[in-house]
Each structure stands twice: as C-alpha cells, then as structure tokens.
Amino acid sequence: MPDRDWHAVWPISITTLSSSHKTILGQCNDIKELNYMFQSHGFIHILKKYFGEVVAYVHVTEFQKRGLPHEHMLLIMSSDSKLTNPDGYDKVISAELPNKDKYPILHALVVKHMLHGPCGALRKNCPCMIDGECRFRYPRQFCDATQQGKDSYPIYRRRHDGHQVKVRGAELDNRWVVPYNPGLLMRYNCHINVEACSSIKAVKYLFKYIYKGHDRASFSVDPAVQNDGEVINEIKQYRDARFVGPQESITRICGFPMFSVSPSVLQLQLHLEDMQPITFKEGDNLDDVINRPSSSSTMLTEFFKTNLVDPYARNFLYKEFPEFYRWIKGKKKWQRRKLRGRGQIGRIVYAHPAEGERYFLRVLMNHVKGATSFEDLKSVNGRRCSNFRESCERRGLIETDKSLDDCLTKAATFQIPYALRRLFATILVFCEVTQIRSLWEKHLESMSEDYRRNQPNQAAVEQMVLRDIRDLVHSMGKDISSYGLPDLDLLDDECSNGDSREVQEELSVTFDKEDINMFTSLNKEQRAGFDEILSHVLNRRSQIFFVDGPGGTGKTYLYKALLAKVRSLGQIAIATATSGIAASIMPGGRTAHSRFKIPIRLTDSSTCNFTSPSRVVP
Incomplete structure (x- = not known):
C-alpha cells in the first residue's frame, strides 16, 4: 500500500461545471453499492441529496500505472441548484478542520483522508514537489471568509483559529485541508475532494482522458543467455503493445462503464453538396457504390428533406434537431421523437476558416432555420447568391467579427494553444477582421496557456505568443506589423535574431x-x-x-x-x-x-506530412 492512508480500493473523482460545480473524489468499499453507483445513474441520485438537481454530467475513469484508478465526474446543475455566491459554497464545501468536540467522527475522517502533505518546507522530497514548490499550491493561505477567485475557483474559508493536528510527523492546520463535502465524507469514509468551478478548463481536463486512447507499453523479449558475437536486431525485438493493469482488468471483467455522458451528444455531419464521405468494401464496384441510395443520404441531406415535408421541423436549427428528432442510423433518416425530454445535444462538426465554403456553410447552419436544400441556403430575400460566403454577408452574419469570435471560442474548448495560435494567424491572413485588437485581447489567455505555466510575467507571455504568430503569418507571406497587434520587443534576444521556433528549440537543447x-x-x-x-x-x-x-x-x-x-x-x-x-x-x-512527419504506414506515394505553414529550416 502507498504511504498515504487515503489511497484505498476505489477512489471516485467528480467535478461539476457551470456557475455551480463541484469535484468529488470518493470511494466505495462495498462492491454492491459500487455496482449500483455505475448502473442506472445511481450515483447521480445520491449526489442530488447533497448538491441538488443534476441536469447533465460526464464521467471518465482514469487508470494510472503507479497509482490506483479514480473517477472524474463533471456535473452541471440546474438553475435552482447553482452555487452563485460564497454563502452557497460554504453550505456544501468545507476546507477547515471540524470541531473535534462537536463532530468527533467527522474530525477523525478529515484528519485521516483530507489533509494534504506535509510537503514544502516540512518535507521537501514529497512527490508533489516540483522545482521546490507544491504543484497543488499547498499550504494555502488563511482566509476569514470564502471569496470568488480570479481563476474560476473560489478561495475557500480557512480561518486561523489555532487548531492543529499531527499527521505524518508534522503539525498541520486549516491551510492543509483539501476541500470536501461533510456528507459524502461521512458516507464513504475516504478521500473525497469537492471543488466548485465555472470554467471550460474542467471540460478540457476531463475530455483529454476520453480521447487520449489506451495506455501504451513498449518492451523487448531477450533470451536469458546471449551467445558471444550474436548480432541483436533491436527492430525485430521491439514490441508495441497496449498496457492493461490489474485495476483496469477487474473493471472490465465486472462490466463497469468507464465513460458516460448525459444527455448524449450527437455529432452532426457537415459537407458541401455531393461531397459527403462514402464508405465501401475493398473490391466493390465503384459505380454500384455511387448509385447506391444510401450513398447520397447523410444527416445533412436528410435534414433538408425533413424540412421539405414536415413544417414542424422548420422551427429548429440544424444543431437543435436532435432534441426533437431521432436519427435512425440503419435507415438513414430523421424521425420525430414521441417523448419530450429524451433528446440529444447536437454538435455540428468543426470547420476551419481556411476551408472556405465549408466554413461559411457551417455559419449558415448555425443561424438559418428551415433550409430545404443547399440552394435554399444561398437564397436571401428571394435573391440567389453565388456562394455561401455571399449569403452570410447578405444575412449580416459576417459583417462583424462575431463568426470569427465564435470560431476561436469553439476551438478553445478542445484545441491546444499552439493550434489556436495557428488558427488566429490564419484568420488574420485569410479572413476580413474589423476589430483585430479586441479579438486578440479576448483570446490571448487561451492562446497562451502553455507559456503561462512556467512564465508568471504576463508581458513576457504576450511577447512569446506574438513571436509565434509573427512566424506563422510570415510563413503565409504576410507581415504581422500590418495587423495592428501589440508591438514586438526588438530588444529581446530571442525575438530580434529572427530565428524560427525550430531553431530556438534546437539551440535550447542542453548537453552534459x-x-x-x-x-x-x-x-x-x-x-x-x-x-x-x-x-x-x-x-x-x-x-x-x-x-x-x-x-x-x-x-x-x-x-x-x-x-x-x-x-x-x-x-x-x-x-x-x-x-x-x-x-x-x-x-x-x-x-x-x-x-x-514520416507516415507510420508507407506506400509508394507516401510523402513527409509537413503542414502548409511549416518552414524548412536551412
């Protein structure tokens, strides 16, 4: 067993989003209760007793090679159950040692499960220490009253009341308490962290576990005794395998779901006319594949057909359609839902502004109701437009920067910062932006997430982002000075020498x-x-x-x-x-x-997969 007492059989982690969000780490020692929790939304019903009405959630199991698995859950509460002020936080979340005389059992549980560390000056070799500081920012500061923090997380009440307990050889006070919910802690007798947050970062944090794929392991099989002079072929001995630990094995054997989301999200297809993807088996006759009726039927084309024959369908946008209509995959058609409240959330697949007409088609689909065909989308007040861009302009959808702002906001929910910087550079070069400075100021934070981790100086972070965008814009044949962005610091050595990102990375490689x-x-x-x-x-x-x-x-x-x-x-x-x-x-x-950028699977026509903004460093 690890040296931390709170590591037990099944840690379960939960996080809520919106104006009232909470994060919970919990654990069940009873396999029957654990099975109930995962089946029929059992655990959600339990949470209602402590937090209120849950309208949406997503959970994912994180398996670790060196630690025990735990559950992350993101909860979105109803408007009546949202935590909107510090008083609401204090009702469900505590970050203090309870009164030992009044609550002896709760006090013992907090001491056993909810105290971090000791770390920092008390124990410099603690696993949470990075560069001399605790990566979880413990010990926290004393605070007489709960406050709303600047980073979407509250600053919980931690009063300097003189209460201390001895844990692992050190005297700890309220600064070391991990936020918890007293009811859940008493119920499960385990480490159970509860946080209130209202940031999209919680969504990005959880969904990276969903889409990162299975853990991988590389190993080689060597003979016990090698003959002298034997040539070892490292390529043939290399094995690329999937890592499945004992915790993940028992989870799969017991049939516990490792990911779920409610309400479910339906990804809506987006394609230009007669440019839909078609799947076929090797050896099929291509003429038969093209003439097959199902090849011309997609979610989008059937959406148009439904609007044509059903007046009720014309009241909804494409992204609202799954709430009132059900997509039947086998028959490839939309069917009106019989029961209300059982709908899905629709999400139109992402389109990059550099894709041109496909991007403007997405803008129209997000704003125009009742379209019956691609040609119908090009018609504005009885006048036919030549393309989707012109239709957007006549409808007033791209006269301002709103569509570009929406594009960056949407991309920030799932793209890494460097991809956002490339997207911003693409918008500068290929899109008509009227308020570039305001767009820059609004999205600077999401474009600089990676730099801000190791650089507390905001001015230096801004210069780093500007240098990246300068290089990207330059690779597209433009000069960043013509866009009205903040000035680059020419006295900065990294900036003034004109070296590209690749050169800077290689020059920074250290040697012993x-x-x-x-x-x-x-x-x-x-x-x-x-x-x-x-x-x-x-x-x-x-x-x-x-x-x-x-x-x-x-x-x-x-x-x-x-x-x-x-x-x-x-x-x-x-x-x-x-x-x-x-x-x-x-x-x-x-x-x-x-x-x-060499493809893993090589063919006679394979080429190195450099993207268009990339530059070859001489």
Whole structure:
C-alpha cells in the first residue's frame, strides 16, 4: 500500500461545471453499492441529496500505472441548484478542520483522508514537489471568509483559529485541508475532494482522458543467455503493445462503464453538396457504390428533406434537431421523437476558416432555420447568391467579427494553444477582421496557456505568443506589423535574431559537461570517425557518413560524443532514430517519424506530412 492512508480500493473523482460545480473524489468499499453507483445513474441520485438537481454530467475513469484508478465526474446543475455566491459554497464545501468536540467522527475522517502533505518546507522530497514548490499550491493561505477567485475557483474559508493536528510527523492546520463535502465524507469514509468551478478548463481536463486512447507499453523479449558475437536486431525485438493493469482488468471483467455522458451528444455531419464521405468494401464496384441510395443520404441531406415535408421541423436549427428528432442510423433518416425530454445535444462538426465554403456553410447552419436544400441556403430575400460566403454577408452574419469570435471560442474548448495560435494567424491572413485588437485581447489567455505555466510575467507571455504568430503569418507571406497587434520587443534576444521556433528549440537543447570530454576515451576506430566527421562540420563541408558495427561496440557512445561537441560549439545537431527506444538514449533525440512527419504506414506515394505553414529550416 502507498504511504498515504487515503489511497484505498476505489477512489471516485467528480467535478461539476457551470456557475455551480463541484469535484468529488470518493470511494466505495462495498462492491454492491459500487455496482449500483455505475448502473442506472445511481450515483447521480445520491449526489442530488447533497448538491441538488443534476441536469447533465460526464464521467471518465482514469487508470494510472503507479497509482490506483479514480473517477472524474463533471456535473452541471440546474438553475435552482447553482452555487452563485460564497454563502452557497460554504453550505456544501468545507476546507477547515471540524470541531473535534462537536463532530468527533467527522474530525477523525478529515484528519485521516483530507489533509494534504506535509510537503514544502516540512518535507521537501514529497512527490508533489516540483522545482521546490507544491504543484497543488499547498499550504494555502488563511482566509476569514470564502471569496470568488480570479481563476474560476473560489478561495475557500480557512480561518486561523489555532487548531492543529499531527499527521505524518508534522503539525498541520486549516491551510492543509483539501476541500470536501461533510456528507459524502461521512458516507464513504475516504478521500473525497469537492471543488466548485465555472470554467471550460474542467471540460478540457476531463475530455483529454476520453480521447487520449489506451495506455501504451513498449518492451523487448531477450533470451536469458546471449551467445558471444550474436548480432541483436533491436527492430525485430521491439514490441508495441497496449498496457492493461490489474485495476483496469477487474473493471472490465465486472462490466463497469468507464465513460458516460448525459444527455448524449450527437455529432452532426457537415459537407458541401455531393461531397459527403462514402464508405465501401475493398473490391466493390465503384459505380454500384455511387448509385447506391444510401450513398447520397447523410444527416445533412436528410435534414433538408425533413424540412421539405414536415413544417414542424422548420422551427429548429440544424444543431437543435436532435432534441426533437431521432436519427435512425440503419435507415438513414430523421424521425420525430414521441417523448419530450429524451433528446440529444447536437454538435455540428468543426470547420476551419481556411476551408472556405465549408466554413461559411457551417455559419449558415448555425443561424438559418428551415433550409430545404443547399440552394435554399444561398437564397436571401428571394435573391440567389453565388456562394455561401455571399449569403452570410447578405444575412449580416459576417459583417462583424462575431463568426470569427465564435470560431476561436469553439476551438478553445478542445484545441491546444499552439493550434489556436495557428488558427488566429490564419484568420488574420485569410479572413476580413474589423476589430483585430479586441479579438486578440479576448483570446490571448487561451492562446497562451502553455507559456503561462512556467512564465508568471504576463508581458513576457504576450511577447512569446506574438513571436509565434509573427512566424506563422510570415510563413503565409504576410507581415504581422500590418495587423495592428501589440508591438514586438526588438530588444529581446530571442525575438530580434529572427530565428524560427525550430531553431530556438534546437539551440535550447542542453548537453552534459561529462559528454564533452567523451572523445578523449574513444578507441582508435571511434576516434578516426569522430575526427573525420568533426572536420567536415568545422570546415562546412557536406558529407554523408555511415557508422556500422555489431551491438555493444560503442556506436551510441560515439554519437553522444559528437552531439555534445557540436552543441558545445553553439551549433545545431539534430539527433533522430527509427525507434523510440533508440531515440530516447540520445540527448535531445526524436524519432524520424516525429521529426520529419514520416507516415507510420508507407506506400509508394507516401510523402513527409509537413503542414502548409511549416518552414524548412536551412
């Protein structure tokens, strides 16, 4: 068992979203109750007793290699149950040690399960310590009353009342208490964290677990005794496998759901006319596939047909359709729902502004009701437009920056910051933005999430984002100075030297001082190769060298010596390998597939998959 007492059989983590959100880590020692919790929304009914009416939720099980699994759950509460002020937070969430005389059992449970650490100055080698600080920001500050924080999380009440308890050899007070709900803690007798939040970050945090795929494991099978002189083929020995731990195994054996969402979300197709995707089996006759009736029927085309024959359907947007109509996949048609309140949430698939007409089609589908065909969408007040963009303009949908703002807001819910910066650069170059500065100020925070983790200076973060966007805009043939964005600091070394992102990353690769002197211990053959290759580097002469030798003869040793020497001279040395294992043993190494975007499955027509904004570094 780990050294923390609260690690037990089934930690269950829950988070709520909207103006009233809560996060819960809980645990059940009773397998019958655990099964009930996962079946028929049992646990949601339990939560209603403590938090109120739950209108929507999503849960996902996180399995860890070094720790026990736990459940994340995001709850969206009804308007009557939302936590809208500090008094509401205090009713369901506590971050203090309870009165020992008045609540002896609860006090014992909080001491046993809900105290973090000790860490920081009390224990510097605690696993939560990173660069000398606790990554969970403990100990927190004392606070006489609950306050609404700036980062969507409240600052809970932690009064300096002098109460202390001794835990793991240290005296801890209210600053070390993890927020909890007294009722759930008493019910489950386990570590159960409860947080109130109202940020989209909670959604992004949970859904990364849903879409990251199964855990992977790489290993090799080696004989117990190897013959002297035997050549080891690392490529053939490499195995790419899926990792399934004992906790995940028993979860699957018991049939517990590892992900669920309510209400369900239906992804709505989006395509231009006669450009819908078609699936077929290998060997099928393509003429038969094209003439097949189902090939021309999609969610979108059937949406148009339903509007044509059903006047009731014309009252709803495409994204509202699943709430009132049910998509029958086998028959490929929409059917009106008989029972109200059983609908789905519709989400039109994402379209990038650089896609042109498909993007403007999405704008129209989000604002126009009752369309009966693609041509109908192009008609505005009886006048036919030449394309979807013109139709958007005549309807007033893109006269302002609202559609571009919506695009960035939508993308921020699931795209990483660098992808958002690329999207912003694309909008600058290819879209007609009237209020660029306001668009920049509104979305700067989401575009700089990765930089803000390690850089507290907001001005420095802004410059980092500007440099990235400058490089992206430059790769598209434009100058960032023509868009009215904040000025770049030309005194900044990283910015003024004009180097691209790739060059900056390679120049930042560190090398061990011990590796610099490795060339002094090379054998005769290794030293000959080292001197020859280094001579070409220093004299700027191009040459290809092939280093060959049996396993264990020191090829990697030679590579490390060369890499350290070249990098110590202030030059760039790119280390690539065909496998992840080989790349991991070289300083700054990456696989060739990652470095040069080589497809995993190669065909006669395969090419390196560089995206259009990428630049080749000379």
